[in-house]
Amino acid sequence: MPEAPLQDRLLATFDTLPPRLRAAARWVLDHPDDVALLSMRGQAQRAGVPPVTLTRLAQRLGYDGYDEVRDLYAQAVRRRAIGFADRGGALVARGKAEGEGRLLADILAASGASLQRLAEEDVLAQIRTAARILGGARRIYAVGQRSSFSIAFHFSYVAAFVGADCHLLEGAGGTGADALRGARPGDALLAVSVKPYVRTTLELARHAAGRGLDVVAITDSAAAPLARSAGCAIIVPTESPSFFHTMLPAFAVAELLVALFATRRGEQALIAITATESELAALDVYALGSEGRRITP
Amino acid sequence: MPEAPLQDRLLATFDTLPPRLRAAARWVLDHPDDVALLSMRGQAQRAGVPPVTLTRLAQRLGYDGYDEVRDLYAQAVRRRAIGFADRGGALVARGKAEGEGRLLADILAASGASLQRLAEEDVLAQIRTAARILGGARRIYAVGQRSSFSIAFHFSYVAAFVGADCHLLEGAGGTGADALRGARPGDALLAVSVKPYVRTTLELARHAAGRGLDVVAITDSAAAPLARSAGCAIIVPTESPSFFHTMLPAFAVAELLVALFATRRGEQALIAITATESELAALDVYALGSEGRRITP
DNA sequence: CCCGTTCAGCAACGATTGTTTCAAGAATGG
DNA sequence: CCATTCTTGAAACAATCGTTGCTGAACGGG
Structure with a gap:
């Protein structure tokens, strides 16, 4: 099973947890998908603990409630769907910025994510x-x-x-x-x-x-x-x-x-490009024709 | 966008659906992950329809209620998780890919990186x-x-x-x-x-x-x-x-x-947008004017 | 030994869930 | 044209949600 949001944190505190909380933590570690997809009570049942225990686990990790934990795992599912390892940079920048800067950062982050979605199998196939x-x-x-x-x-x-x-x-x-x-x-x-x-x-x-x-x-x-x-x-x-x-x-x-x-088109494309380029150069369309430049439309 | 369990069925009935149900169906088609991860009410809000509509959509597809639909999508998420675990994710796939697939992946990755560069302080300031x-x-x-x-x-x-x-x-x-x-x-x-x-x-x-x-x-x-x-x-x-x-x-x-x-421009912009939109609508420029839609150029 | 603390589970809480009901409106056919 | 069906959203519904308060059990230090 891929990335688990709280894995490090859970493992770090794992040994200091009381038995039942440990059982809960163990289940969470083993079933990240279910954390995102099941109701808390459903998870509690499968983990063999009463529902309260999951709430307590969340609180012990510093969250207000189990919903926050589940949101974390839901985001992970979404991210996995996209298939990119989360790059801290943009997200951090988003959090710090405000006003206009915030908007810009948000848009850029979302744009990046959107592009990644193009990398999915079926889209690429199309x-x-x-x-x-x-x-x-x-x-x-x-x-x-x-x-x-x-x-x-x-x-x-x-x-x-x-x-x-x-x-x-x-x-x-x-x-x-x-x-x-x-x-x-x-x-x-x-x-x-x-x-x-x-x-x-x-x-x-x-x-x-x-x-x-x-x-x-x-x-x-x-x-x-x-x-x-x-x-x-x-x-x-x-x-x-x-x-x-x-x-x-x-x-x-x-x-x-x-x-x-x-x-x-391979070779054929290269020929066409150079032909077009020299034509345009002859027409004096471009400034600074001297500068070394790449094949560019 | 990853596999969508009901895609075929939804597309098949799509044309025979009344407008609001169609809007709901459309949202479901476009946001398969959210179907699995969000509450029905949350989905309804994002889709711009009242919660009832989703229930009705599920019933029209032959299910007892929307929960069954969500279970279907949840299963799809789990299945995808398994698939990824086996193959080791998109990133590995990128490395293995060759020829065209490799080129596409490279370009997309580079595009993402380019966008990140726009997030640098000095560029943002400009x-x-x-x-x-x-x-x-x-x-x-x-x-x-x-x-x-x-x-x-x-x-x-x-x-x-x-x-x-x-x-x-x-x-x-x-x-x-x-x-x-x-x-x-x-x-x-x-x-x-x-x-x-x-x-x-x-x-x-x-x-x-x-x-x-x-x-x-x-x-x-x-x-x-x-x-x-x-x-x-x-x-x-x-x-x-x-x-x-x-x-x-x-x-x-x-x-x-x-x-x-x-x-x-704030409020002023919104006014301009709605004015333009209604004008275009009057000119019958757009198809499917009935479907709920966002402010869109 | 007792006392304080920690842990665990039950029961009940308000909040939110998904669904049903109902009435009004729109569309359709005669 | 009216009658009928279909479509739609608001409100009320029971069920389920996640959480809190509380009680007893277990444990450890004095």
Whole structure:
């Protein structure tokens, strides 16, 4: 069983505990999951002690009551779901800060956690599937509106940079749908949409699917409209301590997709990049062209 | 998001559910861990529905009560715990992973680290200064090109959502600079630019500074052209294990800026948001307007 | 030996849980 | 149009929760 929040503390005091409390502590050490999932009375029964004993154990450890202990273990379960060892730094910083600093620290900590959630098996699997679909497509269309637009744009821009035949469907004036006119099976559509779902994005995705395109979705829930109609859906968290949703994980997914995409194209991608770069340099787009720089869109 | 016991069943009945039940189902789908760890009332609150609704949802799925549903999710948590114990966790898996999986894990880890760097004192201080400047400005202009465009766009979009008088300077056709014609002292410019620095962005920033605007820069080095000319420069890391630069930290900064900005505006921001929302709703921009949703750009 | 302290468990407490009931509103079909 | 069904939330419900107060037992130092 993985990390147990109070393990060290319990072991330290273990020898000084009276027999029944020790039995309780022992059970807690052995069943961290149950601490989070069962009621205190249920745990007491399984541990073979009266409920009071657990309360007393919690108090002896310096907590007000057993609820605090259970919260601790619940957090551990959540963290394990995410799969990262807790990095003290950010959490400590959060605790000390106040006001604006507190908000900033909270948001950053939450952002980090959100990104970690992308590292879960099933999400990664979806990302890889998506990269495979996009990589195999003859042409890629990308669509996203309002808060999702920046995601679609970024993907489209970088994908084009590595030589993909990628078209961004801008929603304005309905011209977006027009670009789809030449689309045919073998093409793919990357659609980005989070709550509240913009109608035209959904319709475009439906339309594309109807024409036989592979639809890859970046959205915020398995129950989201896009997730249900798309061939491959990548679910990103959007909750944030601020009172906005965050698009950061979606942005990260976009970058991940291009990275994989580029890897799949390999040599071909490098050629495309250098070609684009020299073209742009010739057009004098960039300042300070002399400085040594990496391949960069 | 880890395995969800009822996912299939919920998705199957999802469309036939009445609105509030659907909202509940949706929350359950999106927060499987919380189903196991929180009390029903706590879950109801987070889902934005009265407690009864969860009971009804359980009954509609054929269970006697919500407790059975929670037991199901608790079992899933335990099962996952076992799985992790066997395989030794995601971190080990990362080490073992190869090829694509390895790349994804590396990028995500690096992204997390990059975000942590934003939490450093001096960066935070710059962010706060920037928020103060932008918050005090009469009007905000935003500019960013190529890979920086998505950052500028996102900032501009969300800032406008909270009621800021924010204009995005699009580079195409030189019309971007035109929008600056009405600019005067008291206005501010948010300029985003990373290597290789697009010439026009730099020129625009210089131009704006010349007209007496406060210039806030998001860039990638203290030695970058923008950093040296701007009144306030936020330095973001752009290194990445992939062979592209990453714009993720810059994106995070954009979101942080708006969050702070909105906080400063307080009540005023909320009013602006609800006004915009109802306007958009009236225009029928969004699908599924009925579902309870948060303030969302 | 007695006395004070610590430990353990029972019973009862208020708080909170999940559920049922009921009435009002919305949607639907005739 | 009315009648009917379905949907929804407030309030009240018993059950269960975690905790407290209390009592007796066990133990150790005087």
